[in-house]
Amino acid sequence: MPKNSEAKVQFTVLENGLDFIYNAITHLQGGPSPEELKYGVLHLCAGLELVLKDRLRREHWSLVFGNINKANLVDYKSGDFYSVDLKDCIQRLISICNVVIPEDDRKSLLNLKSKRNRLEHFATIDSAIAIKASSAKVLSFVIDFIANEFLLTEGEERESELLNQIRATLPEFDTFVVDRMKSIQAELEDTESPIVECPRCVQESLIFNNGAECKFCGYSADGNVAADDYAFSLFGMNWKYEADGGVIPIYRCPECWIESFVDVGTMKQDFSGCRLICFNCGYSLEWDEASFCIRCGSPFRGCADSMSTCADCRL
DSSP states (O other): GGGGGGOOOOOOOHHHHHHHHHHHHHHSSOOOOOHHHHHHHHHHHHHHHHHHHHHHHHHHGGGSSSSSSOHHHHHHHTTTTTTTHHHHHHHHHTTSSSSOOOOOHHHHHHHHHHHHHHHHHHHOOOOOOHHHHHHHHHHHHHHHHHHHOOOOTTTOOOHHHHHHHHHHHHHHHHHHHHHHHHHHHHHHHHSSOOOOEEETSSEEEESSSSEEEEEOOOOEEEEHHHHHHHHHHHHOOHHHHHTTTTOOEEOOOOTTEEEEEEEEHHHTTTSEEEEEEEEETEEEGGGGGGEETTTTTEEEEEEOTTTTOOOHHOO
């Protein structure tokens, strides 16, 4: 019988999360194979969720339950319960724990969960470029999050060791992103298309011309598909979101008539740039140019007016 057959396997929640994250990095470094990309995404997402949930746990153990009303100490100590999902976890950290998580970071975290879900349920994987770029953002967030929200004690040597190992890998990922952005900068500067975040690599490098194309990672899709990917991967807006009463702000473009006219300004809560962008043809409207028809609800170019109607409804 092996000597370690009776050894207990026990980690703290934070140690377990950091161990998953460091293991993910070992899969993503260099030129990863499809299998390494798969395990990199799965382990990075698992580690991220554990780190966030441990912050909730340190606030109060009941916060890690998916349904707080069903939280009880017996189930918590046995681990026999459904834990909070990533989207609700982020919301609880913000609203209950007063943790500041900027919108860009929230998009990066939801994007990672979207990759994990597509991989697990549909066996799809993004390009190595997209995964390494989006992972760089998540890794940077984790490092800052732990520095701001955790006070590691002398008894958490293993956690500190893992954290230092993760920190040491960041320059490789950051250099990769910087070098890649430099290589496509001229193309982005020459385009007349609006530029938004790619739903795969989360870099501002997605342009539109008879469909969407990311100059950073090579993602491409028809306009309506890209619009759906953008809403889901970066903002978690899908059929479940609609079932809960949400409205996904994607409309028919008044220029090309494709269902790919996205209210990106409202999604991002950005009132300084374009409000509506067509993910098929690139047609866009600024905030002060966009009106919504009071009859059919479609957006069109016109002075913002509570009594506006589009050209079709005026016929």
